[in-house]
Amino acid sequence: MSGGIARGLLGGGLLALAAIAAVAFTTTAAVAGGKLAGGVAQAEAIFAEAENLLRVGRVEQARASYERVIKEYTAAEYPQLVWRAAARVRLGDIQWRSSERALAGAEYVGVLEQEPPSFWTGRARLGLATVVLAGGDWVSAADMMQRVVTAAELGAADANVPAAEEARRRLTLIARFRLRPPLDQPLWTSTRALAISGLEFDRPVSLAAAADGQLLVVDEGLPSVLLIDASHANHSRLRYNDHTRPWWGPDGLPYLPTRRAGVIALGGGHLGFLAGDRGKPAPVKDLQAGARTLDGHWYLLDSSPRRILHFGPQGEYANRVTRELEQPVDLTVDASGRLYLLDRSSRAVVRFRADGTREGRVVSSAWRRPESVEVDWLGNIYVLDRDARTIEVFNEQGRRIARLGPSLPGGVALRGPRDIAVDGQGRLYVADRSASAVYVVQ
Amino acid sequence: MRCSSLARGRSAGTVLAAWLLAMALTPSMWAHAQTDSRIQVLFARAERLFRAGEHEAAVPLVDRVIERIDERGDDIPERLRLLLFRSLTYRVIGRWSTGARKGIDADLDRIVELDPRFEMSSDDVPRELVARFAGRRQRKIGYLQISVFPADSRVLVDGQPVDPLPDILPVLAGEHNIYADNPGFAGRTETVRVRSNRTEGVSIELERASATIRLATQPAGATLVIDDDLIGVTVAALGQAGGEEASESIVIEGLLPGWHEIEITLPDHRPFRQRIEIPDLMDYDLGTVRLDRSMGVVLLRGVPRAAEVLMDGESPPLQWQADLAASRGREGSARIELPVGSYRLVIRHGAAGIYESDLVVEDGATLRLDVALRPGLVFVGVVGGDDLDRDAVRTALLTRIERIDGWFVLDRSGDGSLEQIAGLRRSEMGTGDPEELREAVDWARLQQEVATQTSGSLFMLATVPEGTPPGVFDLWLWSAPPGSARPQRVRLAVDDQERLGMLTTQLREPLPRSRPWFGATLIDNGSSGRPTVVWVEPTGPAAMAGLKVGDEIRTVDGVEVTGVAELQQLLGATEPFAGRTLQYGRGASIAVARLTLGSSPQSIATLRSERLNAVIWAAAAAQIARADATTPAWVAELDQALILMQGAQWERAAEWLAAVRAPEDLPFGQSAVDYWRGVALSSGPEPDLEAARLALRLAAGRAGGRLHHHDGPLVAPRALARLAELELRHHDS
Structure with missing residues (x-):
């Protein structure tokens, strides 16, 4: 059985990246002439087609197109072709998220060593840093990411400003979690309440953070959904409509599940989901939370019954993830596509591999009322215990490395925390309904 | 002073030239020459007849010879006197034999007058004639007995030298002048009257007038100056054609007792100068003066x-x-x-x-x-286009490359033989698609033959393909063997200063120089806003300065730094081994460190599409050959291997790298070599995966190993990534 989704206009993200790549191509393509120019345009077209396929989740078809660019537009004939480097980076990304992740690192290395310096060099470095970090070598990963930052700062041929910003955040995260503990320095040192001109929180109940620090806050008291920029100085309001717990997708888009209206993708469209293992598919209602992977798969938590459902990139129903006795209250996905669900009944976080296979309980603790789970780029797991007013932080292996609350660093006391979020550099955000505040811990 | 025995042995050519010159100046002498040759021809005929026994036929001819000679009157040159003497002799013998004896006595008298010392022998002449001649002679000659002191003096009788001086000298009866001289002695003349058939004795004793010096030079041709007077030039001995042999001896006279300055000079030789004292009026012999070449x-x-x-x-x-x-x-x-x-x-x-x-x-x-050897840059020439095109291209290129330091430019563009070797003809220029030309030319043969013809490390050939706009040309570059024969092609234009400038930049600095070495990895820490140390190379400059993981750099020489890029720019502008002062934070405290930057060699980056690989190969080969102490040879060898890999010559690159030995104890060293070797072994149509894995494991095993330079990217993550891929490929196979 399959469901369907109403397609809206999903902008930003991949397309934005494609636009930047087009600027870089124009610069370098000026060198080509004659029949080579025709070849370059063809390569660009194939790459763009692959990007579209990837965006809508048709990964294998996208992969085939990327491989075609690599195979048909060789370095011997097109030494300056940026699209080949781009295709190799994308191929590496796909391999990393698949059973072929062992090939991803070599693909990124190939871009660094065999392709001319370009915008895509930075992305290859970031990709390789992710591979290296997964192997436990954070120093090498930091070395690579710093080169991305430095290249952008110096305006080098391989400058990639968006990648540099992402790298900068990750470096701050690494500094927080790898440099501070050996020096006996606390991971977070201060807390402040978000103070935005023209905005007073009333009952903030849920929030989501983008990697760059943009926030989406659901305040049921105002009632509004607030979109706050990365500088935390400006905001815009959206009409509240029974939204529940938002999330920020790896595609850079915010998503708002609702109790009645499916999922709203900010920037366009309401998305409704149909699910059912037997018989007629039924609309999924009362969505509490959700997550979306980079290759477009959906994981949605509905509350009646409490279950986490898996949908494919086109919105087709795939399967139910949770078991019968599980009482999931929140879920999230990490940078490598692993799914985490917070099960209140077993007081545990269960992790699923990127291929969907269940890994098992990664974290378990004597929480009183686990409410929310988050994961950062390093794989650290954050769990909010609503009743205990604490936030516990665990490393990727499930060892607890920090505990915050009820008094946060700097002396701010939590009163009624309802949701947490963490951004790309490890800043923690807490929605405290009782305090009518959103706190930033850094 | 004067000198004897000078300039003897002038060449026959010199004599002839002088004679011809004389003939040109004296028309009458030219006429005489004509006559003389006719006389000689007549005489030759007469002599042949006489020797054949045809005396009767010979005599009239001899009469004519004598008649012609007598027409000259008293001015009979020496060579004709000899002919006259012989002719008279033949006539006498001829007339005697034919019985026409009238006038014989006159002839006999003339024979005696011509040569008083001549005595007719009876070997070929009738005894009666011999007796008759003897009788005529007796009436006409007397004898001189000349003694002279010194005995080796030169004697002239009536102006004619007598050498050797016989005991008894037959002369015509009459008055004779005897003159004797000798270097260093005053000449003296004695007059004596000689009666026929009588012997008159003459004794001449010369008086000493000056001292003499005898010397020779080796080699000949030296100029002799005594007391600032030019004496002359020594000549080669007879039979010597010059060279380093000694000259004939010369005798300088006119020297009085006292000090004299002798100077002997010869071009390209050191002058001989000597001050000598002549004590007495005697003969002195200086022997052979040897002149040393300058x-x-x-x-x-x-x-x-x-x-x-x-x-x-x-x-x-x-x-x-x-x-x-x-x-x-x-x-x-x-x-x-x-x-x-x-x-x-x-x-x-x-x-x-x-x-x-x-x-x-x-x-x-x-x-x-x-001596600073510079690799040779050979400009082979320009092919294609018309004369104007070729001149424009040649000028544009040579103007740029001739001024580049570091290369020895050899312009062989005027040497058509090299273009012939290239085997390039206009018809091969094709339609303007240079890639067609690339396939049409046997570049390997071209590389070998050009390298045989001329020394060089880097070769450039320009082609003007048909159908391209005016001024546009392709420049093909390849390096000498064992570099790749397959050339790189760069499209240029004679007025494209930017691209031509790129070419000269590549030539000027083909290889990266050494760079300062810091020895630590820093990151931009958003929490503190300071560059923060995450890794310190244990033997590097940062470690020597005392920096540790977690340190946050605040200032460099008092200048605040807020980012890694800024810090790198400040340190990058420092020369290797220079010192900088760093202020850094460690926990709650602030400290200062004195950092002395190290020096790191640098290899080329992996792929830069605008780079000219042939230039790099040639420059690296020159570095290796010169054993340049500023850059380790292994780095140049590594650069060459990377060039091979660029050209997809994987197997060759792997072999090349197998021979490279780099330091094991430095960040940029053997780990980089092992890494690239692993890459080469795992690439290409027939990879050696097992060897590749071994090499990559070696590379990954060295902690802190770096690519390109001591602060370059880490080797281990790349090696591990490639190993993971190889393991999967191995598993799949």
């Missing part, structure tokens, strides 16, 4: 022993001498002794390069030259 020394420093050294195209003998360079492990200096003069010095040493210089060798001086 020689200078050229000392070449920095020449490899295996280099070819040519002076004006010849290989002079070299002496190697130790000097400071030898004590530092280099070759020392090559010493060459040369005659004075100007020379063209050319030194060639394969890939290490070429050195050329014009020099002047001065007598007794040592010319020291520091």
Whole structure:
């Protein structure tokens, strides 16, 4: 059985990246002439087609197109072709998220060593840093990411400003979690309440953070959904409509599940989901939370019954993830596509591999009322215990490395925390309904 | 002073030339010459007849010879006198034999007058005639008995030299002048009347007038000056054609007792100067004065022993001498002794390069030259287009490359033979698609043949394809063997200053220089806003300065830094081994460290599409050949291997790298070599995966190993990534 989704206009993200790549191509393509120019345009077209396929989740078809660019537009004939480097980076990304992740690192290395310096060099470095970090070598990963930052700062041929910003955040995260503990320095040192001109929180109940620090806050008291920029100085309001717990997708888009209206993708469209293992598919209602992977798969938590459902990139129903006795209250996905669900009944976080296979309980603790789970780029797991007013932080292996609350660093006391979020550099955000505040811990 | 025995042995040509000149000036003498030759022809005919026994036929001819000679009157040259004498002799014998004896006595008298010393023998002449001649002679001659002191004096009788001086000298009866002289003696004349058939004695004793000096020079041709008077030039001995043999001896007279300055000079030889004292009026013999050639020394420093050294195209003998360079492990200096003069010095040493210089060798001086070999850049020529196109391209290129330091530019564009070797004809220029030309030319053969014809490390050939806009041309570059024969092509235009400038930039600095070494990895820490140390190379400069993981850099020499890029720019502008002061935070405290930057060699980056690989190959080969102390040879060898890999010559690159030995204890060293070897072994149509895995494991096993330079990207993550791929490929296979 399959469901369907109403397609809206999903902008930003991949397309934005494609636009930047087009600027870089124009610069370098000026060198080509004659029949080579025709070849370059063809390569660009194939790459763009692959990007579209990837965006809508048709990964294998996208992969085939990327491989075609690599195979048909060789370095011997097109030494300056940026699209080949781009295709190799994308191929590496796909391999990393698949059973072929062992090939991803070599693909990124190939871009660094065999392709001319370009915008895509930075992305290859970031990709390789992710591979290296997964192997436990954070120093090498930091070395690579710093080169991305430095290249952008110096305006080098391989400058990639968006990648540099992402790298900068990750470096701050690494500094927080790898440099501070050996020096006996606390991971977070201060807390402040978000103070935005023209905005007073009333009952903030849920929030989501983008990697760059943009926030989406659901305040049921105002009632509004607030979109706050990365500088935390400006905001815009959206009409509240029974939204529940938002999330920020790896595609850079915010998503708002609702109790009645499916999922709203900010920037366009309401998305409704149909699910059912037997018989007629039924609309999924009362969505509490959700997550979306980079290759477009959906994981949605509905509350009646409490279950986490898996949908494919086109919105087709795939399967139910949770078991019968599980009482999931929140879920999230990490940078490598692993799914985490917070099960209140077993007081545990269960992790699923990127291929969907269940890994098992990664974290378990004597929480009183686990409410929310988050994961950062390093794989650290954050769990909010609503009743205990604490936030516990665990490393990727499930060892607890920090505990915050009820008094946060700097002396701010939590009163009624309802949701947490963490951004790309490890800043923690807490929605405290009782305090009518959103706190930033850094 | 005067000198005897000078200038004897003038060549026949000189005599003829002088004679011809004389003939040109004296028309009558030219007529005489014509007559003389006719007389000789007549005489020859007569002599043939006479020897054949045809006396009757010979006599009339002889009559005519005598008649013609007598027409000259008293002015009979010596050669005709001899003919007259012989002719009279034949006539006498002929007339006697034919019985026409009238006038014989007159002839006999004339014979005696012509040569008083002549005595007719009876071997071929009738005895009666001999007796008759003897009787006529007796009436006409007397005898002189001349004694002279010194005995070796020159004697002239009536102006004719008598040498050797006989005991008894027959002369015509009458008055005779006897003159004697000798170098160093005053000449003296005695007059004596000789009666027929009587012997008159003459004794001449010469008086000493001056001292004499006898000397010869070796070699001949030297100019002799005594007391500022030019005496003359010594001449080669008879039978010697010049060269280094001694001259004939000369005797200088007119020297009075006292001090005299002798100076003997010869071009390209050191002058002989001597002050001598002549004590008495005597003869002195200085023997053979040997003149030494003027020689200078050229000392070449920095020449490899295996280099070819040519002076004006010849290989002079070299002496190697130790000097400071030898004590530092280099070759020392090559010493060459040369005659004075100007020379063209050319030194060639394969890939290490070429050195050329014009020099002047001065007598007794040592010319020291520091030889810096530069790799040869050979401009083969321009093919295609018309004359104007080719001139424009040639001018545009040569104007740019001739001024580049670091290369020795050889312009062979005027040498049609190289273009012939290239085998390129206009028809091969094709439709303007240079890739068609690439396939049409046998580049391997071209590389070999051009390299055989001319020394060089890098070769450039320009082509003007049909159908391209005016001024546009392709420049093909390839390096000498064992570099790749497959050329790189760059499209340029004669007025495209930017692209031409790119070419000269590549040539000027083909290889990266060494760079300062910091020895730590820092990151931009958003929490603190300071560059923060995450890794310190244990043996590096940062470790020596005391930096540790977690330190946050605040200032460099008092200048605040807020980012890693800023810090790198500040340190990157520092020379290796220079010192900087860093202020850093560690926890709650602030400290200061004195950092002395190290020096790191650098290899080329992996792929830069605008780079000219042939240029890099040639420059690297020159570095290796010169054993350049500033850059380790292994880095140049690694660069060459990377060039091979760029050209997809994987197997060759792997073999190349297998021979490279790099330091194991430095970040940029053997780990980088092992890494690239692993990459080469795992690439290409027939990879050696097992060997590749071994190499990559070695590379990954060295902690802190870096690519490109000591602060470069880490080797281990890349090696591990490639290993993971290889394991999967191995598993799949």
